[in-house]
Amino acid sequence: MGGATPMEALSRFAVDTPLVLWLLPLALLPFRASAQRVVPVAALDAGPADPLSRAIGWALRIAGSLALAGLIVGIAGPYRRGETVTRTGIGAQVSILVDRSGSMNETFAGRQPSGAEESKAAASRRLLGDFVGSRAHDQFAVTAFSTAPMLVVPMTDRHEAVRAAIRAIDRPGLDYTNVARGLAMSLSQFGAQGGTVSRALLIVSDGAAVIDPRVQGTLRAEFAKIRPNLYWLFLRTKGSPSIADKPAGEDTPQAAPERHLDLFFKSLGTPYRAFEAEGPEAVAAAIRQIEALERDPIPYTEQRPRRDLSWVAFGVALLGLLVLVAGKLAEADVRRGRRGIPQAAEAPSERIAA
Amino acid sequence: MTVLDAAPADAAPADAGPEADIVYRPRGRVPGTAVGAHRGRDAGGLGTFRDQVPFLRMPDARRIDVRATLRDPFEGTHVRRFESRTAIEVWALVDLSASMRYRGAADRMALAAALCGGLAASATRIGDGFGLMGCDGTLREDVSMPATRRRGIGASVRARLLAARCTGARADSMREAARRLVGRPKIVFVVSDFRWPEALVAEVFAALARHDIVPVVLADASEDEDLPAWGLMELDDLEGAGRRTVFMRPALRRRWLAHERARADTLRRIAMTYGRPPFRLEGRFEADALTRHLIGT
Numbered sequence: 001m002g003g004a005t006p007m008e009a010l011s012r013f014a015v016d017t018p019l020v021l022w023l024l025p026l027a028l029l030p031f032r033a034s035a036q037r038v039v040p041v042a043a044l045d046a047g048p049a050d051p052l053s054r055a056i057g058w059a060l061r062i063a064g065s066l067a068l069a070g071l072i073v074g075i076a077g078p079y080r081r082g083e084t085v086t087r088t089g090i091g092a093q094v095s096i097l098v099d100r101s102g103s104m105n106e107t108f109a110g111r112q113p114s115g116a117e118e119s120k121a122a123a124s125r126r127l128l129g130d131f132v133g134s135r136a137h138d139q140f141a142v143t144a145f146s147t148a149p150m151l152v153v154p155m156t157d158r159h160e161a162v163r164a165a166i167r168a169i170d171r172p173g174l175d176y177t178n179v180a181r182g183l184a185m186s187l188s189q190f191g192a193q194g195g196t197v198s199r200a201l202l203i204v205s206d207g208a209a210v211i212d213p214r215v216q217g218t219l220r221a222e223f224a225k226i227r228p229n230l231y232w233l234f235l236r237t238k239g240s241p242s243i244a245d246k247p248a249g250e251d252t253p254q255a256a257p258e259r260h261l262d263l264f265f266k267s268l269g270t271p272y273r274a275f276e277a278e279g280p281e282a283v284a285a286a287i288r289q290i291e292a293l294e295r296d297p298i299p300y301t302e303q304r305p306r307r308d309l310s311w312v313a314f315g316v317a318l319l320g321l322l323v324l325v326a327g328k329l330a331e332a333d334v335r336r337g338r339r340g341i342p343q344a345a346e347a348p349s350e351r352i353a354a
Numbered sequence: 355m356t357v358l359d360a361a362p363a364d365a366a367p368a369d370a371g372p373e374a375d376i377v378y379r380p381r382g383r384v385p386g387t388a389v390g391a392h393r394g395r396d397a398g399g400l401g402t403f404r405d406q407v408p409f410l411r412m413p414d415a416r417r418i419d420v421r422a423t424l425r426d427p428f429e430g431t432h433v434r435r436f437e438s439r440t441a442i443e444v445w446a447l448v449d450l451s452a453s454m455r456y457r458g459a460a461d462r463m464a465l466a467a468a469l470c471g472g473l474a475a476s477a478t479r480i481g482d483g484f485g486l487m488g489c490d491g492t493l494r495e496d497v498s499m500p501a502t503r504r505r506g507i508g509a510s511v512r513a514r515l516l517a518a519r520c521t522g523a524r525a526d527s528m529r530e531a532a533r534r535l536v537g538r539p540k541i542v543f544v545v546s547d548f549r550w551p552e553a554l555v556a557e558v559f560a561a562l563a564r565h566d567i568v569p570v571v572l573a574d575a576s577e578d579e580d581l582p583a584w585g586l587m588e589l590d591d592l593e594g595a596g597r598r599t600v601f602m603r604p605a606l607r608r609r610w611l612a613h614e615r616a617r618a619d620t621l622r623r624i625a626m627t628y629g630r631p632p633f634r635l636e637g638r639f640e641a642d643a644l645t646r647h648l649i650g651t
Contacts, residue, residue, distance in 0.1 A: 034597065036588035042462075043549040044591040044598050046617075047610045056586065057599025206540035218640060332585025332602055 013309070016077030024074045030064030035324055037331055043262050052114045055325050056327075063323035070317025074310045082306040089137030092198040092294035093155060095126065095228070097186040097206030098169045099235075100144040101177040105170075114321045121170035123280040124204050128166045131287050132159050137300045141189035142166060147180025155189050157300050179203075179212040179261060180219065198296030199228040206235040208257040211264060223268045230265055231290050232274040233283065234258065243274055355552045373508075374641035378541060378648040380442050381566045381629060386538050390441025391480040398438035406432045422513040442541055443485060443501045444477040445565075446470045446530075449546030450497060450518055451525045452592045454548070458574030459637050465572055466545050467515035468639040473543060476509030476641070486511055490522025518588040525550055525594040532561030545570045548621050548632070555621060559628050566650065569625045569632035571618070578614045581607055 015021065018233045028142055032055075070107040106112060113119045118126075133138055133143040140162040153165040172218055211219070223230075241247065243262045253260040273293075275286030383395035397404050399417055406422050409431035409457045422432040448454075448466055456462045470486060477484040481503060488497030497518045499511070525546060535542060542565045548555060559567060587600045600606070616630075625632045 032601075034588050036586060036599070038588050038590040038597070040592050041589045042456040042547050042577070042592055044595045046549070046591060046614065047589075047600060047606070048613045050606055050609075053599055055602040057588075060584065060586075060599060081627065177616045268469070327586055330584075330586045330601075332582040332587050 004306065011182075011223055012081050012083060013079055014079060015073070016079070019075040020072060024069060027065045027069035029068065030061045034060070036060065039128070046288070059261065059321060060327045061321065063320040063327075065320070066218070067317045067324060068318030069347035070103065070313045070315070070320060074317060078309040080304075080307045080309055083304050085302045085304060086299050087137075087302055088297050088299050090295055091135050091139070091184065091298045091300070092136035092200050092296060093141075093190060094138045094185045094200045094202055094348065095141045095143065095155070095189045097182050097201065097203045097205075098124070098144045098152075098265060099177060099203075100146045100150070100173075100184075101167065101205075101207065102146075103177075103206050103300060104235075105172050106237065109227070118284070119170060120206050120237075123283055124233070124235065125170045127280065127283050127287050128169075128204070129163050131291060132162045132166060132229045134291060137298055138300070139300060141186065142169075143182060143186040144169065144216075145178060147178050149178075149182040149185040151189075153218065154192055177205065177207050177209045179209050179214045182352060183211075183219055184215070184222065187219075187226055187228070190226050190228065197298050198294055199226060200231060200290065200294050201228040202231045202233060202290065204233045206237060208261040209239075210253040210257055211261065216264065220268060223270050227270050229294065229348065230259050230270055230272040231286075232272075233286050234260070234274060235283065236278050238277050238278060243276055264317060265349070268297065282335055361487045363522050365428055371474060373472060375479060376472055376641045376648070377645045378444075378568075380539075383437075384440040384442045384539070386440045386442070388439075388441040390439055390451055390482055392440055392442050394438035394440030396438045396440070397435040398504075399436055399437040404435045404437040404450065407435055428486070431580060441481050441503070443483040443538070444473060444541045445485045445487065445501065445535060446491060446543045446545055447487050447528060448471055448497070448515060449528070449544075450490040450494055450520050450549075451526045452490075452520050452521045452594065453524045453547055453549050455592050456573070456577075458576030459580070462547065462572050462574070462576065463518070463520065464514065465635055465639050467512045467544060469635060469644070470515055470544075470638065471508040471512030472641050472644075474511040475506070478503055478507055479503045484511070486514070487534070488515075488518055489525050489531050490520070490525050491526055493523075493527040493530050493534075494518065497591040504561050507571075508556055523595075526554065528554070528558045529561060532558055533563065535565060541566045541568065542570045543570055545572065545635075546579050550622055552624075562627055566630070567625070567628045568630055569621065570644075571621065571632045571634050573634050573636045575636065578611055581610060583607055614636070623629065641647075 100121075102260075104124075104265070105119050107117045107119055108118075108123075113122070136159065138159075139155050140153065140159070142153040142162060142165040144150040144152050152168070153162055156162065166233045183201075185270060186203075236242060240257060241256060243255065243258050246257060247256040248258070249255060262274055265274070273289075275282070275289070277283040277286055379393050384390075384392045385395040387396070394401075397412075399414060406419055409418065412433045412435060414433055417434045419432045419434045422434075423428075426432065431620035446469075448470060452467065453467070454462050474484040474486075483503045484500035484507065486497065486499040486503030497514055499514070528544070528550075542562050544558065544562070545569060546568070546569075548571050550558075550572075559569075570597075582602050583604050585602050587602055589598045589600055591597070602610075622631055630651045633644060635644075
């Protein structure tokens with residue numbers, strides 16, 4: 001926007017029917033002919049020079065020209081093209097990956113919610129909803145996953161849409177947790193934009209699953225390319241193993257998927273934090289922390305819709321016409337004065353003749 | 355066009371009644387031999403008594419003044435001399451530039467035509483010749499007429515002028531017209547609105563200096579006194595000098611009138627150098643007013 005040259009600024013304007021613009025030379029007519037009643041005089045220099053009169057004369061001509069030009073341009077239907085403006089604000093690209101497995105419908109206590117209790121999904125919905133609205137220039141993408149990943153909202157700065165998507169995450173979940181495919185999709189949400197943007201991948205889940213070692217390689221490559229700040233909001237059900245807990249038995253991914261997912265994330269080499277939340281307050285605290293961490297300049301795009309500009313043209317025409325009407329009303333009635341004299345002079349002679 | 359439409363209306367009152375003659379008196383004594391109505395420079399045997407001269411200066415035995423001869427103690431013989439009555443040529447130099455198309459309270463060309471028609475009739479009635487020259491950028495041969503003493507040319511002069519097309523932007527051929535008026539002094543009516551450059555006015559008057567110049571200014575009330583006090587006017591120059599918007603207001607009107615007065619004063623100053631102040635012909639042509647002006651100045 002700031003670096004736009006005049007030509008670029010001009011190229012944003014367009015008209016519906018450009019053919020009408022061929023009439024524009026008509027706008028020069030007021031400089032040849034006048035709408036005022038013309039008084040023929042023997043010599044122009046009869047009167048003294050008068051700057052005010054000269055100014056009024058030019059004003060009338062310009063007003064006539066403007067009126068014609070305004071009408072013609074107005075009829076042609078001018079508008080400013082819709083455009084996408086890139087600006088810089090404070091915020092981050094946040095890709096939210098939400099677990100939609102069936103266990104999210106349970107409370108933090110691991111039961112079906114009843115009465116005033118709220119499910120893990122409902123709590124995360126409430127808190128994430130606040131997170132989304134808090135900063136104007138954040139961009140969000142929402143991906144849900146259970147067995148298969150679901151693209152809910154692509155990366156966008158339309159917070160209303162994002163909030164709507166988040167409002168939908170407490171719909172009853174289904175099936176199992178397949179983290180790997182969800183991660184892959186939420187990573188793909190970042191798109192190919194430049195590396196200056198602060199990117200955050202926020203995983204909200206209440207459990208983990210084994211990531212296939214074959215997929216792990218692909219994910220690693222993706223993470224290395226995009227380098228998002230990784231936040232794992234682990235909604236831990238009371239009594240279930242923590243991220244750090246070593247299982248009593250065999251320490252395999254199958255036995256302790258949370259721990260091994262955590263280890264996998266740590267091994268990625270990207271900034272990574274895990275928040276283990278055992279209740280809504282803990283979730284809120286975790287989200288506040290994320291909010292505070294992600295503060296970087298972010299270029300964001302703003303959509304400007306096509307704007308109809310014919311009112312400007314018609315307004316200019318109206319202004320010109322008003323000036324012209326004022327000029328017309330201020331016209332001196334020279335003719336009547338002239339006609340009056342011969343009549344007055346002839347009337348007595350007729351009376352004498354009679 | 356408009357000129358022709360308006361002409362009968364304006365000319366009708368002049369035609370209706372017995373037209374008053376324009377009476378004029380040339381400055382000084384008129385040279386020439388043609389018998390006419392004005393006091394001649396030459397002394398002759400007929401006319402009003404002028405003076406007595408010794409017989410040897412005018413050896414005309416028929417005019418011996420017996421009484422004066424007897425009264426002379428030196429016994430000289432005296433002869434009476436009588437003033438000859440001489441005709442003079444009256445010329446009208448009419449400006450035919452486009453500004454003469456102006457119509458205010460009266461049609462300017464109709465006024466000029468009425469004036470010249472009356473002048474032609476009056477001049478030929480007393481035996482003077484009347485000649486006409488129309489001037490715009492060039493001398494207008496279609497309008498011009500050599501001096502003639504034929505009577506009853508008033509109507510044709512008027513028709514000639516009313517039919518004249520005024521299109522020129524200048525009246526420069528007034529100079530040439532002045533050069534053409536050679537010979538004995540004449541009475542020259544310069545009929546114009548005198549919206550000329552001051553230099554041209556001075557030059558034309560200087561070229562006509564040997565004649566008796568009567569400037570007739572065609573004026574119009576709508577050009578000065580009847581200007582509106584308020585309002586916008588879009589002035590269009592008849593001579594093609596363009597247009598001009600004027601926002602008339604009392605202050606400007608005052609300046610305007612002062613400007614017009616200054617122009618009239620300039621013309622008057624120049625004209626007075628050559629003998630007569632300009633005659634202002636305005637509204638309607640009245641022969642009596644012109645007569646008063648001619649006799650009074």
